[in-house]
Amino acid sequence: MNRARLGQEAFPAREDYLSFIELLMDASEMFNMRVAAYCLMANHYHLLIQTHDANLSRCMRHINGVYTQRYNARSGCDGTLFRGRYKAILVDGDSYLLELVRYIHRNPLRTGITDKLKDYSWSSHKGYISKAKKWEWLHKNYILDMFSKDKKLQITAYKRFVSKEEPEELIHYYSKKNMPSILGSEKFIKWVKDRFPKNKKEKEIPESKKLCPEVVDIKRAVCRYYKIEEAELQKSRRGVENEARDLAIYLLRYIRSERLEKIGEEFNLNNCSSVSNAISRVKRRLRSNKFKKRYGQIVDSL
Numbered sequence: 275m276n277r278a279r280l281g282q283e284a285f286p287a288r289e290d291y292l293s294f295i296e297l298l299m300d301a302s303e304m305f306n307m308r309v310a311a312y313c314l315m316a317n318h319y320h321l322l323i324q325t326h327d328a329n330l331s332r333c334m335r336h337i338n339g340v341y342t343q344r345y346n347a348r349s350g351c352d353g354t355l356f357r358g359r360y361k362a363i364l365v366d367g368d369s370y371l372l373e374l375v376r377y378i379h380r381n382p383l384r385t386g387i388t389d390k391l392k393d394y395s396w397s398s399h400k401g402y403i404s405k406a407k408k409w410e411w412l413h414k415n416y417i418l419d420m421f422s423k424d425k426k427l428q429i430t431a432y433k434r435f436v437s438k439e440e441p442e443e444l445i446h447y448y449s450k451k452n453m454p455s456i457l458g459s460e461k462f463i464k465w466v467k468d469r470f471p472k473n474k475k476e477k478e479i480p481e482s483k484k485l486c487p488e489v490v491d492i493k494r495a496v497c498r499y500y501k502i503e504e505a506e507l508q509k510s511r512r513g514v515e516n517e518a519r520d521l522a523i524y525l526l527r528y529i530r531s532e533r534l535e536k537i538g539e540e541f542n543l544n545n546c547s548s549v550s551n552a553i554s555r556v557k558r559r560l561r562s563n564k565f566k567k568r569y570g571q572i573v574d575s576l
Contacts, residue, residue, distance in 0.1 A: 276338065276360040277318040284317050284345075284355060291396045293344050294319070297337055299411050305333045308413035311374075313381045313397035320378045322365075324413065334360045364466060366458025370444075374457070375417055377440045377448070384445075391436065399436070403429055486530050487576045489540060495575050496522040499568070508542050515555065521569065523549060524556035529576070 278284035285291045291314055298321075302309050307329075311322040325333060342355040365374055379391060379399040388394045392403070401409035402418070421431035447453065456463050487495075497504050500518040507519045523541060526532045527549075534546040543549055559565040 275318060275320045276356045278355055279357045282317065282355075284319065285314055285396070286316075286349070289348065290345060294337075294341050295396075297341055297344075301333055301337055302411055302413075305329055305336070307333050309398070309411075310413045310417055311378045311398045313378045313399075315381060315385065315387075315396075320381060322374055322378055330362060334362075361453065362455070363453065364456045364458075366456075366462040369459050369462070370457050372417070372420055372435065373440060373444055376436050376438075377444050379436055380440060402432055402436075489526060489530070489532070491576060492525045492529065493522055493540075495572050496525070499572050499575065510542075517559070520552040520555050520559075521572065523552040525572070527553055529573075 285294065294314055295312075298309050298312060301307055305325070306327050308324040308326070309321065310324065311320075313320045323330075323333070338356055338360065345355050346352055365371060379397055379402075382388045382394040382397065383391060391397075391399045398412055398414070401412045402414055418428040418432060421435065422428050447457065456466055458466075493504055493507060496518050497507065500506075502518060506516070507522055509516060509519070519541060523537055526537050526540065527534075532540075534549045537549045538544065538546060541549075556569075560569060
């Protein structure tokens with residue numbers, strides 16, 4: 275999802291809506307991207323897409339960039355149109371996929387733009403209730419199959435489902451200022467975190483930091499390995515190195531990419547140079563195979 279900046283309209287005219295939908299169709303073929311649902315509102319859009327080639331950033335950069343160019347050319351404007359990078363949420367297909375389709379398609383009803391979904395032209399709802407070939411590009415069959423394996427019953431079941439209001443839980447979720455990056459069951463969230471590479475935070479994906487081990491988890495892992503209490507990580511003695519503390523500092527920096535100031539606060543260090551010195555000490559120790567082995571065991575435990 276993304277929203278126009280400074281309260282302006284992202285789709286001020288019919289031509290703009292059509293242009294964005296055409297762009298979605300082109301992108302779906304160009305990037306092997308499956309568009310399962312969409313809804314374009316005056317100042318924002320919602321998309322439900324699946325990217326088999328793990329190229330979400332590339333897809334969205336193309337869509338937002340090309341649309342902004344076309345928008346500026348038609349309106350005589352210059353510069354950026356959207357607030358910034360799109361907001362992406364990873365969705366649990368087993369428990370939330372249908373709910374999300376309903377949430378996206380019911381956007382015009384919630385905002386009072388229309389009182390009948392079939393009258394709103396700028397969402398994929400019409401594609402779900404139509405058998406016309408022009409909607410074949412829409413990845414809807416997978417969703418409709420979840421309602422019924424009988425093709426004759428699918429559209430009726432979908433209409434019945436989308437006519438009911440979405441659960442308050444989902445509305446509350448989307449009303450949060452800082453939405454979680456994963457929508458799903460606790461089991462699904464754990465599965466995602468377990469599969470995410472713990473030693474690499476993707477710079478191009480801000481939300482990836484939320485999938486990394488938490489600060490408290492890193493501290494506990496270090497303490498568990500060295501068989502010490504967490505209070506030991508706060509101790510500093512002149513001329514005496516605290517290997518466990520240095521390693522915890524290093525992990526916060528290189529697994530979570532925490533700011534030096536933030537790390538200093540966690541370990542009662544008043545200046546960034548003390549944090550940098552601890553990180554440098556760990557880098558030197560990593561030349562030793564014995565220390566590298568200890569480091570690896572702690573990372574694996576995370």
